[in-house]
Amino acid sequence: MTLAIQLDEQQVTLESPARLLTVLAQHKRRLVHPPLFEELSWIDNPRCPLINLVEVDGQVVPIAVWADRLVRDGMVIRTRSEQLEAVLQERLTHLRDHQECQFIRQLQEFVAAEAESRGLIELEKRAEWRFEPRMSPPSLLHDPNSCVRCRACVDTCNDIQGVGALSFDEKQGVLFDDAKCTRCGQCILSCPVGFRKMPGFGADIFGCDPCPFSRPLGAMREIDDTPKVWKALKDREKYVVVQFAPAVRATLGEEFGMEPGALVTGKLYAGLRRLGFKQVWDTNFSADLTIMEEGHELLDRLKQGGKLPQFTSCSPGWIRYCEIFYPDLIPNLSTAKSPQQMLGAVAKTHAAEKLGIDPRRMYVVSIMPCTAKKIEAAREEMDSSYSYWREKGRVKQEERFQDVDVVLTSREAAKLLKMGKIDLAAMPEEQPDPLLSQYTGAAPIFGRTGGVMEAALRTAYEVVAGKPLEQLEFESLGTMEGVKVASVSVDGIEVKVAVAHGLANARKVCESVRQGGEFSQYHFIEFMACDGGCIGGGGQLIPTNTMVRKARTGGVNRDDCEHPLRKSHLNPEVQQLYAEFLNEPLGHLSHHLLHTAYVDRSRQTQSSAGSAE
Ligand code: SF4
Numbered sequence: 001m002t003l004a005i006q007l008d009e010q011q012v013t014l015e016s017p018a019r020l021l022t023v024l025a026q027h028k029r030r031l032v033h034p035p036l037f038e039e040l041s042w043i044d045n046p047r048c049p050l051i052n053l054v055e056v057d058g059q060v061v062p063i064a065v066w067a068d069r070l071v072r073d074g075m076v077i078r079t080r081s082e083q084l085e086a087v088l089q090e091r092l093t094h095l096r097d098h099q100e101c102q103f104i105r106q107l108q109e110f111v112a113a114e115a116e117s118r119g120l121i122e123l124e125k126r127a128e129w130r131f132e133p134r135m136s137p138p139s140l141l142h143d144p145n146s147c148v149r150c151r152a153c154v155d156t157c158n159d160i161q162g163v164g165a166l167s168f169d170e171k172q173g174v175l176f177d178d179a180k181c182t183r184c185g186q187c188i189l190s191c192p193v194g195f196r197k198m199p200g201f202g203a204d205i206f207g208c209d210p211c212p213f214s215r216p217l218g219a220m221r222e223i224d225d226t227p228k229v230w231k232a233l234k235d236r237e238k239y240v241v242v243q244f245a246p247a248v249r250a251t252l253g254e255e256f257g258m259e260p261g262a263l264v265t266g267k268l269y270a271g272l273r274r275l276g277f278k279q280v281w282d283t284n285f286s287a288d289l290t291i292m293e294e295g296h297e298l299l300d301r302l303k304q305g306g307k308l309p310q311f312t313s314c315s316p317g318w319i320r321y322c323e324i325f326y327p328d329l330i331p332n333l334s335t336a337k338s339p340q341q342m343l344g345a346v347a348k349t350h351a352a353e354k355l356g357i358d359p360r361r362m363y364v365v366s367i368m369p370c371t372a373k374k375i376e377a378a379r380e381e382m383d384s385s386y387s388y389w390r391e392k393g394r395v396k397q398e399e400r401f402q403d404v405d406v407v408l409t410s411r412e413a414a415k416l417l418k419m420g421k422i423d424l425a426a427m428p429e430e431q432p433d434p435l436l437s438q439y440t441g442a443a444p445i446f447g448r449t450g451g452v453m454e455a456a457l458r459t460a461y462e463v464v465a466g467k468p469l470e471q472l473e474f475e476s477l478g479t480m481e482g483v484k485v486a487s488v489s490v491d492g493i494e495v496k497v498a499v500a501h502g503l504a505n506a507r508k509v510c511e512s513v514r515q516g517g518e519f520s521q522y523h524f525i526e527f528m529a530c531d532g533g534c535i536g537g538g539g540q541l542i543p544t545n546t547m548v549r550k551a552r553t554g555g556v557n558r559d560d561c562e563h564p565l566r567k568s569h570l571n572p573e574v575q576q577l578y579a580e581f582l583n584e585p586l587g588h589l590s591h592h593l594l595h596t597a598y599v600d601r602s603r604q605t606q607s608s609a610g611s612a613e
């Protein structure tokens with residue numbers, strides 16, 4: 001049976017029925033439409049149903065869906081047409097401007113259908129919503145139009161974190177109280193819309209996994225900074241360097257088919273280098289540096305009768321929480337900056353000088369498990385490297401720059417790697433670049449609850465006692481209990497320490513300190529805004545659940561145990577930094593570059609300080 005069809009302007013006769021894809025291949029039709037925009041050049045999946053389109057009898061359809069259909073007698077098939085070009089243009093423009101794939105969004109709509117069946121929304125009404133996005137800058141964005149009004153985010157913020165920054169309005173949906181929001185990002189982890197890998201019937205069939213847009217956007221999500229970093233990497237004027245946090249190495253492999261907790265440190269060095277970063281550094285280095293400063297600060301407070309208990313300061317969600325709800329406890333906060341900010345400050349001073357790079361050209365990108373790190377990097381006072389050079393008369397006032405230029409979450413980092421067509425799982429194991437990268441086993445455990453405390457005790461004990469601490473792990477501090485306690489004898493003083501993770505647990509401890517209760521008698525307390533610490537951070541890959549948290553914790557613990565050096569003060573590059581540049585912990589330059597001050601933000605909120613219920 002012969003068939004006559006029209007293929008573009010050509011009349012084609014087929015001797016027998018054939019598949020659409022076979023016909024296109026036999027007549028050498030290109031299957032992937034070239035992207036219209038340079039910044040979308042990574043889209044080259046031949047099965048991509050978003051851009052790989054064909055017009056059949058006047059209807060635009062994805063080739064991947066129609067590939068196996070048999071052509072009919074009289075069929076008109078077009079691989080180029082005004083209609084096709086218009087659809088392609090519209091889809092790619094949406095992709096570029098909204099960083100969202102409409103095909104993936106449609107697949108995700110089963111969540112909305114489920115919400116309708118539970119009586120949460122009416123799909124017909126939802127289709128008419130035209131709300132503006134709501135922001136908690138520079139970290140979070142809520143898209144009311146894709147929200148299914150399940151209120152999981154509101155419950156997380158109010159009940160699990162005990163912050164109360166989200167509320168629900170029957171007409172408008174979820175509302176932010178920006179002044180109360182700590183930017184912890186835990187609400188993102190609870191949102192059922194987005195970031196999850198699409199079920200097998202969807203994206204997997206079309207080979208979407210390596211595509212940067214293969215994860216649907218959440219209704220609650222971070223403000224996406226990947227386009228900024230992509231642009232910076234293409235900018236020849238910029239010298240773009242990168243650091244990544246302790247917890248990221250035990251997480252990022254999940255997006256590339258590896259088990260939660262699999263360590264990808266060496267692969268990540270390799271992948272980031274191939275993306276074009278000029279220096280691949282490691283926040284583990286500055287975690288050791290933080291211990292040097294924070295540990296000495298504790299010893300100083302113990303000796304000089306300073307404000308106790310000393311609170312850790314590396315979790316920016318916790319810092320903001322303290323500033324908003326417990327400003328009276330600000331004097332308890334360690335003045336040591338977080339590892340992210342310490343690395344930014346020494347990168348644009350010491351490292352820039354050693355490498356002969358103009359600090360104004362250096363562009364520091366951080367990969368963090370955390371959405372609050374975005375607001376931390378943007379804090380006005382986080383420009384110590386600028387003021388260092390300004391004092392030397394090497395930069396002008398109008399050339400002010402931040403120590404860290406942009407922060408990506410783990411989710412955004414996975415997207416960036418995919419934009420660069422990097423399959424992390426297939427990367428070789430490489431080494432980082434020297435100067436700001438070496439680390440000891442004390443650094444990776446910053447990524448889990450109790451780790452900062454444990455790392456600090458290892459160094460503080462040895463500095464004071466002058467002999468090694470026999471027991472390096474404090475088992476009671478490494479568990480998932482919300483509040484944990486331990487004590488260690490340091491030079492005759494019984495140092496009482498506590499650890500709290502999750503902001504509702506932080507509140508219990510803060511109330512006790514404020515009211516002169518049990519915890520006011522402690523010497524050192526570690527606070528982390530997120531459940532499990534950074535391995536459960538609001539910027540981590542989704543799902544982040546109890547099992548996944550435990551597996552990631554196992555990963556950072558392995559990194560610690562397998563390390564030949566396990567105490568921060570033994571880090572050779574940290575020792576070199578003090579010898580060549582900083583001089584000594586808590587010294588003049590350290591104070592200028594590595595320490596900071598905090599702000600009472602209670603007046604910015606509607607409610608009075610301490611009403612975090
Ligand atoms: S980021 Fe944290 S504090 Fe802010 S709304 Fe979400 S859960 Fe609440």
Ligand code: SF4
Binds near residue numbers: 147149152153190192
């Ligand atoms: S933002 Fe997400 S978690 Fe919050 S109500 Fe909407 S769908 Fe639910």
